[in-house]
Amino acid sequence: MAGRADELVVAGMKPSSVTNSSNAFLRLHRGITFILLVDSFIVLLIISEVSSQLFSTTLQNTIFSVSAVILLINFLAYRNRNPMVYWVGGVIIGLAGAVFAILALAYLLNGGFLFGFLLIWAMFGSGRRALSHFHPGYKNAYMGKDDSIPALELEPGEMLAACPHCMAVLAIRPDLLNPKDNCPYCKLPLVSKELASRFEEE
Numbered sequence: 786m787a788g789r790a791d792e793l794v795v796a797g798m799k800p801s802s803v804t805n806s807s808n809a810f811l812r813l814h815r816g817i818t819f820i821l822l823v824d825s826f827i828v829l830l831i832i833s834e835v836s837s838q839l840f841s842t843t844l845q846n847t848i849f850s851v852s853a854v855i856l857l858i859n860f861l862a863y864r865n866r867n868p869m870v871y872w873v874g875g876v877i878i879g880l881a882g883a884v885f886a887i888l889a890l891a892y893l894l895n896g897g898f899l900f901g902f903l904l905i906w907a908m909f910g911s912g913r914r915a916l917s918h919f920h921p922g923y924k925n926a927y928m929g930k931d932d933s934i935p936a937l938e939l940e941p942g943e944m945l946a947a948c949p950h951c952m953a954v955l956a957i958r959p960d961l962l963n964p965k966d967n968c969p970y971c972k973l974p975l976v977s978k979e980l981a982s983r984f985e986e987e
Contacts, residue, residue, distance in 0.1 A: 810926040813917060818864045820914045821874050824881030825856040831884060868928050875918045882911030920970070948975060 829852055836848045859877070862870040889904035917923055943956045948968040955968065957975070966975045 810923065813923060814866070814927070817874075817878070817914050817918055818860070820911060821863055821878055822860055824878050824911060825860055827881045827884060828877055829853055829856055866927055866929070871924070871927055875915060878911050878915045878918060882908050882915060885911060916970075946975075948973070 829849070832852045833845070833849050836845045840848065856877075859870050859873050863874040885904045885908035889901050889908060892898075892901035892904060942958050942960070944959060946955055946957050946959075948955060948971060955975075962976055964974055964976050967973060968975055
């Protein structure tokens, strides 16, 4: 894997998508745009709930309407890859992920395991899209600096594998992998010490 640490595919992409000759950025952008739409509704519901506790009905409706218009404009601008809303889109996705985490914890503490696990799944979904959103390759393509995310060419003995922490897809040599190897993106170990010791015993 020497010299290959920078060969990183945007987090959350399926290995089959990496080798596809079509534009990987456009597929990823569509996925993140859809998540942004869903998360914008979540943020709008939060704004509505908070404003209903603090303001009168008239002011509450005004805040809700203005927020809805702003979020809609932000979504449309993000879909059209407007550089001005790049960071706003990322913040909304991250905020929704944090809300999912808080609600999941609340449900689990109150015995609502089904909704708790569903919210955990939603939290990880938003988290993975946030990682993809802030990846330098995606950012460059979004800003128009690079119109595509290039396919990853494998060398003999290499295979594609996802980082167990951030789900970035990497080119690895399984026979050379050890607990000291870290993901070049999230900097966390690619192999746990327990797994490595288990194979050493065998």
